[in-house]
Amino acid sequence: MDQHIKQLTQWLKETVKESKTNGLVVGLSGGIDSTVVAYLIKRAFKDDSLGVIMPCKSTEADAEDAELVVEGSGINHLTINLTDQHDALFNNIKQQIEKNGEWNEDKQQLADANLRARLRMSTLYTIATNYNYLVVGTDNQAEWYTGYFTKYGDGGVDLAPLLHYTKSEVRELARTLGVPEQIIKKAPSAGLWHGQTDEEEMGVSYNSIDAFLNGETVSDEDAEIIESMHQRTAHKRALPKSPPDFHHFTLE
Ligand SMILES: Nc1ncnc2c1ncn2[C@@H]1O[C@H](COP(=O)(O)OP(=O)(O)OC[C@H]2O[C@@H]([n+]3cccc(C(=O)O)c3)[C@H](O)[C@@H]2O)[C@@H](O)[C@H]1O
Numbered sequence: 001m002d003q004h005i006k007q008l009t010q011w012l013k014e015t016v017k018e019s020k021t022n023g024l025v026v027g028l029s030g031g032i033d034s035t036v037v038a039y040l041i042k043r044a045f046k047d048d049s050l051g052v053i054m055p056c057k058s059t060e061a062d063a064e065d066a067e068l069v070v071e072g073s074g075i076n077h078l079t080i081n082l083t084d085q086h087d088a089l090f091n092n093i094k095q096q097i098e099k100n101g102e103w104n105e106d107k108q109q110l111a112d113a114n115l116r117a118r119l120r121m122s123t124l125y126t127i128a129t130n131y132n133y134l135v136v137g138t139d140n141q142a143e144w145y146t147g148y149f150t151k152y153g154d155g156g157v158d159l160a161p162l163l164h165y166t167k168s169e170v171r172e173l174a175r176t177l178g179v180p181e182q183i184i185k186k187a188p189s190a191g192l193w194h195g196q197t198d199e200e201e202m203g204v205s206y207n208s209i210d211a212f213l214n215g216e217t218v219s220d221e222d223a224e225i226i227e228s229m230h231q232r233t234a235h236k237r238a239l240p241k242s243p244p245d246f247h248h249f250t251l252e
Pocket residue numbers: 110113114117143147148149150151153154189190191192198201235
């Protein structure tokens with residue numbers, strides 16, 4: 001993994017140079033993916049890398065883990081609490097829809113969760129504009145393939161350095177980078193509602209997704225879940241659909 005870390009660091013430097021920007025910013029959750037990204041961007045840009053801790057109705061333990069990452073990596077950081085802003089915006093939207101009697105209770109948890117991810121994205125882009133930085137994503141190969149991210153939320157980024165690494169490879173990168181074991185061992189969680197874990201929500205383990213991506217045999221049930229997630233989320237990996245140019249086409 002040493003060689004990968006050197007190459008990733010070099011790639012980050014080149015990408016920033018080509019974009020004529022000054023550095024990189026990432027959201028720091030205290031989870032392993034953003035931790036690995038934080039260590040990498042700090043290596044690439046000693047002074048022009050920034051981690052942003054954005055609690056949003058999340059647990060104190062998550063913010064403490066993120067602080068541990070700041071200490072371990074030495075990365076510059078900001079903490080911006082989004083809880084009140086999320087509350088205000090979500091309740092405003094909810095009240096307006098409720099007035100029409102059209103609020104969908106079944107979708108409340110998901111809508112609330114995705115707004116958290118999109119508020120974080122908006123915060124990161126506001127910061128990126130200020131410093132002339134790029135926003136770095138944390139999606140790994142397993143999340144990208146299954147579409148397990150919020151479209152234009154944590155998926156709304158300028159570059160995605162971990163896209164070709166399975167979850168177990170991200171753990172290997174973390175060990176090589178000297179990430180504290182406490183962070184490596186934590187159950188992956190989007191932290192979008194109390195007690196959420198990725199594997200419970202998806203109904204399949206990262207070990208199984210990694211094996212599938214490596215071309216190894218997994219159970220039929222797991223393969224079906226993975227393929228179905230992949231198909232349902234194809235739109236997240238594509239540019240927005242647009243119609244044919246009707247200046248040049250007439251539909252029958
Ligand atoms: N066929 C289609 N063509 C074009 N667009 C389509 C579409 N189908 C839905 N859409 C659009 O996409 C939206 C649904 O996608 P999206 O908004 O992403 O929402 P969705 O995929 O339903 O939910 C996001 C999932 O990602 C998980 N997540 C989020 C954030 C972080 C993490 C993590 O691991 O940390 C995990 C979260 O727990 C949840 O399971 C729809 O509201 C609609 O606007």
